[in-house]
Amino acid sequence: MIILVIGVSGSGKSTIGKQLADSLHWEFSDADSFHSQENIEKMRNGIPLTDADRMPWLQDLQAAIKQWLQENKNVVLACSALKASYRQMLVLDKERIKIVYLKGSFQEIEQRLRSRRHHYMSAELLQSQFDILEEPTDAIKVDISDTPEHIVQHIRVSLEI
Numbered sequence: 001m002i003i004l005v006i007g008v009s010g011s012g013k014s015t016i017g018k019q020l021a022d023s024l025h026w027e028f029s030d031a032d033s034f035h036s037q038e039n040i041e042k043m044r045n046g047i048p049l050t051d052a053d054r055m056p057w058l059q060d061l062q063a064a065i066k067q068w069l070q071e072n073k074n075v076v077l078a079c080s081a082l083k084a085s086y087r088q089m090l091v092l093d094k095e096r097i098k099i100v101y102l103k104g105s106f107q108e109i110e111q112r113l114r115s116r117r118h119h120y121m122s123a124e125l126l127q128s129q130f131d132i133l134e135e136p137t138d139a140i141k142v143d144i145s146d147t148p149e150h151i152v153q154h155i156r157v158s159l160e161i
């Protein structure tokens with residue numbers, strides 16, 4: 001099974017994804033590590049990515065997901081996947097790929113981004129993330145104001161894993 005942990009920058013994808021994977025003894029993968037140097041530079045300079053910028057990144061993620069499915073791997077993938085069309089590219093198998101959406105308010109997430117250090121994604125880019133966000137309707141929805149421990153528990157109960 002593959003769990004996609006999605007949401008805007010700073011919603012907690014890496015934090016929750018990692019803890020979820022650890023608790024399940026599954027592999028954890030971060031879509032951030034699939035970005036090209038050009039994309040990272042753009043974000044570092046406070047420029048939001050376009051659909052065209054994201055396309056090769058999504059294709060690489062799609063290839064990785066295909067491989068994991070073929071190998072029957074259990075993986076938690078932290079990935080923004082903000083638009084429905086992006087998610088369509090990643091959910092290659094509805095039975096074996098589940099989406100967890102980390103939902104939070106602009107204010108709460110902005111505060112978290114402002115106190116986070118050493119990351120190329122700044123609080124200034126957050127509005128652009130909310131602007132393009134298309135909330136999923138077919139996902140497990142999680143309130144990010146809860147503690148990571150509770151969130152992980154909630155996800156496991158919802159997915160019965």
Ligand SMILES: Nc1ncnc2c1ncn2[C@@H]1O[C@H](COP(=O)(O)OP(=O)(O)OP(=O)(O)O)[C@@H](O)[C@H]1O
Pocket residue numbers: 007008009010011012013014015016032078080112113115116119121144145146147148151
């Ligand atoms: N449930 C939570 N409660 C309190 N703090 C949290 C929670 N989840 C994440 N954080 C903190 O919020 C900040 C953002 O989290 P994190 O880096 O995991 O988000 P992200 O969605 O992976 O961000 P990005 O997409 O920019 O990589 C971090 O400093 C993290 O420690």
Ligand SMILES: O=C(O)[C@H](O)[C@@H](O)[C@H](O)[C@H](O)CO
Pocket residue numbers: 008009010031032035049054080081082121129
């Ligand atoms: O789609 C995007 O704009 C990007 O994936 C960003 O969301 C960042 O990669 C990530 O959130 C920061 O680490």
